[in-house]
Amino acid sequence: MKKVYSNNNIALVWHVKNMLEQQGIDVVTRNDRLYSIAGEIPVTECMGEVWVVNALYYQYAERLVKEMEKLESEEMKDWTCDACGEDISGTFAVCWNCQSVPGCEPASGLT
Ligand SMILES: [Zn+2]
Known part of the structure; x- marks a missing residue:
């Protein structure tokens, strides 16, 4: 597995997960369940992560994430x-x- 995305904004982590799954890429999230105890542990430890299960899809997933981030910056x-x-x-x-x-x-x- 390879990590393709991480963010301490869990909503964005889930957004990336859903987007990649819609493209047929198997992903898993990590640390996304620590959200409820955020504040009791250092922020870096509740960084949500999206991992691509099959490394063959990693570059494709990475490109999709970059495109999404570009779109989000354009929304600014x-x-x-x-x-x-x-x-x-x-x-x-x-x-x-x-x-x-x-x-x-x-x-x-x-x-
Ligand atoms: Zn107005």
Whole structure:
């Protein structure tokens, strides 16, 4: 087995696992169950890991992970708020004008 991805964000670890499985690659995750006790142990020890079972698929899996990370960094680009049309810097996850979250209804009481 070869480790293709690690992150202390367990959601991303699972995202990578699901993505690779959808491509027909057998993977296993490690340390993903330590999430509930995070904070009681050093962060590096609750780093979730994705391992490719068959090393023949490793390079393919690695390429898919890189493409995913590239897509995620592109998601940091500037975006336009659906709710109010404000142009928002990609470093903001929430509209600074109306506090709405992309894909969600505008937050109430925060106008
Ligand atoms: Zn807005």
